[in-house]
Amino acid sequence: MEPQYRQGILRFANWQLWGPGLALIVLCLGFSLAEPRFASVENFQVIADRSAIPLILAVGMTFVVLQGAIDLSTEGVMAACSLTVAMLILNSRSGLDLGWLGVVLALLPGLAIGFLNGLLVTRLRVPSFIATLGAWSVALGLAMLVSGGQPPLIQDQSLRAFGLGRTWAVSNLALVACLVLAFGYVLQNYTRFGRYSLAIGGGEDQARLSGLPVDRYKVAAFAVSGLLAGLAGVLGSARIGLGHVDIGLGQMLATITAVVIGGTSLSGGRGGVLQSALGTLILAVLANGMIFIGVTPDLQKAVEGAIILSASLIATWRLRSRLRIVR
């Protein structure tokens, strides 16, 4: 297996990072020229805040995609964990008040669903597309059941203050996202899990033949993805102040888009969390910038699509190598 890149982010020849990075810089420059207010400190804070939840999701998704699988359960997991956290801490419905313990417990459904996804894929040999699609519905259905027409409102003021607040001029959610990114980076580059994930995506059969415990690492990847989707759901709830079945509406596709335009290949074996972070930033800058330069809402979807296509062309141009089959 050809190693994708060795240690370190500062390998200047690494086009995998520079491609999407360049796309991001071009976008930022373009928006700043068209509308100088875009390049204000306040707006960069807004972009950081807007990227926080997508970034957490993208880090989790990256490991699954690196292994050549996919996790479609994101929105269901977010909904389940959103309702869980809103029911466990001080709220308008359940009478419980577990405080920060409740926040930690609310991550468990995410971890459990991820774990279950992993078992479905590895033990029962269900394709990840179907297994996680099913998990999405199940989790969303459970969340709807709990919501039952009376979404629980979060009344714990410390969680609300955390969700809406800033520390050193950066939103708390963005700081959490940075920690998650650092965690993902370490996981990818300094642990067996990260290295073997690349190996599994590059060629699962070879990985198996060379004696890697492939199934175990696949389960771990789904578990990480579920856990982080759960975290995203919890943080989203802290921000808007209730357990909401639609907390993840549209996030699954956006996350996969971010991962792919960052340069992580859907067929597995290429890419990484930093690329996904760049992909996330590209999407956030795009959504923010289009409002800034005043693209009419009717056109935004079309413009977004066109720019995503061009960005992914720039970002992955080098991957269009001689012998690579595009699927």
Place this chain on the structure above:
Amino acid sequence: MAIVLSALGAQSSVAAPLCEKSQIRLVNSMREIAQPYHANLDKGGRLFARWAGLEQRYVLQLNQGDSDKQVSLMRGLLSTNPKCTIFNVEPNSDPVIKPMVDTANRSGAWIVTHWAHGEGLHPFDGNPQWVAHVAVNSLDAGVAISKILVDAMGGKGGIVALQGRLDTDPARKRFAGLQQVLKDHPGIQLLDQQSANWDRTAAFPVMQTWLAKYGSQIKAVWAANDDMALGALEALRAAGLAGKIPVVGVDGIPEAIDAIVKGEMNATVSSDAYYQGSIGLAMGVCVLTGQVPLPKAWPNERREFYLKLQVITKDNAGQFRGDPQASAYVPEWDCANLWSRNTGKAF
């Protein structure tokens, strides 16, 4: 008064009962019940069923946003006892109404529909089983909240507007209502408008972006529904502006009403889900028990009309908090008063 009218209504009834009362079956067909609006539709239906002594005959059909499923659920149920079955339908999408009405016409079941339906389709055009269509005038809703917003701003300053999904009828008409009011108030400047898909989490970053772009130019926030208004409100809260900038929405969901009581929102407009979830059933029971004539004998404006909307502001928000009692609706369920919220012919 109501009693006298109902006695008159009973006297003028044209037919013997079409069904034994105990055979009547009440069906509410809607999307889901995870959100407050839909849960309240269901609650309204149950309130009516209990009041009418038909609690055991109440059926709830949920299609989870799947229009085909909404039709097939209806057809499945009508394999038995169709002629004594009343469907009160919150259509999953406009086009689903036609197949449901056709099903009713064929099977002899009775149907009342809500919101909007496809063009060129009317209950009075050869649809004997389509009792009525209770439409909601989204333009009026948009106008009502916009007027309150403009007044709260003192007639001048910049506003931003959060639109619903742009391809939907309520989104377009509510926004048209805003534009209509703005035409009369040149002092108000619409700084920007964006679609946030009716969605609370989508509205949050849009509002943040506006705050970064326009800052203190923003004097008020207009939203096409309460969910987006509340998402924007949280973004205002993060910026320390909650309660300092007027915010309006539409739907009258409980949280929005709480926000109005707290002074963080200024107004919302409600079509009254409890009423919508029960009035169709009440109409059906009145027809089946012979207390009103068959729908085909009704004048057109009683079969397709706009519902009176409730404008909720700080002055009256208190009375909309919490679940209502059946007694609040009993006068309107009376067979002589079925059209008490009829504001005239729709479309």
